[in-house]
Amino acid sequence: MIVGEQKTLKEIKHMVAQYPKLLILGCGTCVKTCFAGGEDEVATLASALRLAFKKEGKQLEIQELTVERQCEDEFIQEAAEAVARNDAVLSLACGAGVQDIARRFDRVPVLPGVNTTFIGVLEKPGLFTEECSSCGDCVLATFGAVCPITRCAKKLLNGPCGGSREGKCEINPDIDCAWQLIIERLQKLGQLDNLRKYVSARSWRSGNAVGPRKLLREDLVV
Amino acid sequence: MRNDFKPIITMFHCANALKGDISPAFPENELEIRSVRLPCSSMVKDVYLLRAYEDGADAVVVLTCPEGECRYIDGNIRAGKRVKRLQALLDEIGLGGQRLSLFSISPNDDDAIGQIIRKTAADLVDLGPNPAMK
Numbered sequence: 149m150i151v152g153e154q155k156t157l158k159e160i161k162h163m164v165a166q167y168p169k170l171l172i173l174g175c176g177t178c179v180k181t182c183f184a185g186g187e188d189e190v191a192t193l194a195s196a197l198r199l200a201f202k203k204e205g206k207q208l209e210i211q212e213l214t215v216e217r218q219c220e221d222e223f224i225q226e227a228a229e230a231v232a233r234n235d236a237v238l239s240l241a242c243g244a245g246v247q248d249i250a251r252r253f254d255r256v257p258v259l260p261g262v263n264t265t266f267i268g269v270l271e272k273p274g275l276f277t278e279e280c281s282s283c284g285d286c287v288l289a290t291f292g293a294v295c296p297i298t299r300c301a302k303k304l305l306n307g308p309c310g311g312s313r314e315g316k317c318e319i320n321p322d323i324d325c326a327w328q329l330i331i332e333r334l335q336k337l338g339q340l341d342n343l344r345k346y347v348s349a350r351s352w353r354s355g356n357a358v359g360p361r362k363l364l365r366e367d368l369v370v
Numbered sequence: 371m372r373n374d375f376k377p378i379i380t381m382f383h384c385a386n387a388l389k390g391d392i393s394p395a396f397p398e399n400e401l402e403i404r405s406v407r408l409p410c411s412s413m414v415k416d417v418y419l420l421r422a423y424e425d426g427a428d429a430v431v432v433l434t435c436p437e438g439e440c441r442y443i444d445g446n447i448r449a450g451k452r453v454k455r456l457q458a459l460l461d462e463i464g465l466g467g468q469r470l471s472l473f474s475i476s477p478n479d480d481d482a483i484g485q486i487i488r489k490t491a492a493d494l495v496d497l498g499p500n501p502a503m504k
Binding site: 156158195200 | 415416417420423424459462463464465501502503504
C-alpha cells in the first residue's frame with residue numbers, strides 16, 4: 149500500500165484558513181489502511197479544525213466526504229457535487245489522489261492534507277515499513293523476495309557491505325540488514341547459488357530518473 | 371472562575387468498569403455530568419472525544435478497567451494510548467490536553483468516581499470554560 153502521514157494541524161490550519169467553506173475529502177483505500185485519510189481521519193480532522201477555529205472566534209464550514217479511491221475518475225466523480233458546494237478541497241489522499249482531484253476539478257483549489265511517505269507494508273499494528281521503491285524492474289526473484297534496492301541502505305546488489313552487526317544495518321541499527329535477510333531466505337529456499345551470478349550495474353531508466361513514467365495497456369484502451 | 375460557570379464533564383466509561391449510570395450525587399446547579407457507556411474503553415475513537423468538546427464539554431474523562439482486568443485483554447491500554455495522543459492534539463488545537471483525562475477504576479466503585487469528578491471539577495476552576503464555546 150501507499151503509506152502516508154497526516155500533516156500537522158498547524159500546517160493544515162494555515163493552508164485552509166482563507167477558505168470559509170471547506171470539503172475534507174478522504175480516500176478509502178491505502179491512506180485509510182494506514183490511518184491517515186479514511187472516514188475516521190476525515191471526521192477527526194474536521195472536528196479538530198472546527199474547534200481550533202471556534203477557539204479563535206472564526207467559523208469554518210466543513211463538509212466531510214470519503215470516496216473509495218481518489219486516483220480513479222470513476223470514484224472521483226462521486227465528489228463532484230460536494231466539490232461544487234465548497235471553496236476548496238483538502239484531500240487526505242496520497243499525492244497521486246490530490247493531483248487527480250485537481251485535474252478533474254480545475255477551478256477549485258485542492259490542498260494536500262497528507263504527506264505521502266512510501267510504498268510499504270503493515271509490519272505490526274501501528275508500524276509501517278518501506279519495502280518497494282517502484283524502480284520499474286523488479287529483481288525480487290534473484291534475492292529471495294527481499295529487495296536490496298529498498299531495504300539495503302547502500303542499495304548493494306552483489307553481496308553485503310560487511311558493516312552489519314548482529315543482523316542490523318550499520319547505517320541505521322533500527323533496521324534489519326537486507327543482505328542478512330536475503331542470505332537467510334535463500335538458504336531456506338536452497339537457492340543460495342542465485343548469488344553466484346554477477347548483477348551488472350542497473351539502468352535506472354525504468355525508475356523515475358527520466359521524469360514521470362507511464363504504463364500503457366493497449367488491450368484496455370478503447 | 372466566573373460565578374455563572376457550570377462545568378460540563380463528559381465521561382466515557384467501559385460498561386464493565388461501571389455497569390449502571392454514574393451515581394455519585396452532585397448538585398445539578400454546580401455541574402453537569404454527561405455519561406457515554408461503551409462496551410469497552412477502547413471504543414473511544416478520537417472523533418468521539420473531540421465531538422464531546424464540540425458539544426460543549428469543558429472536560430472529558432475516560433474510565434477504564436484496571437490494567438490486567440480488561441475483558442478484551444488490552445482494551446484499556448489502547449484507550450490509554452488514544453487518550454495520550456488526543457491530549458497532544460488538544461494542546462495543538464489550543465483547548466489544552468489537561469481537559470482530557472483517563473482513570474482506571476474497580477467495577478462500580480462509586481467513591482472513586484466521586485473523587486474523579488471532584489478532581490476534574492477542581493481542575494476546571496483553573497482551566498475555565500471550554501474556550502471553543504465562547
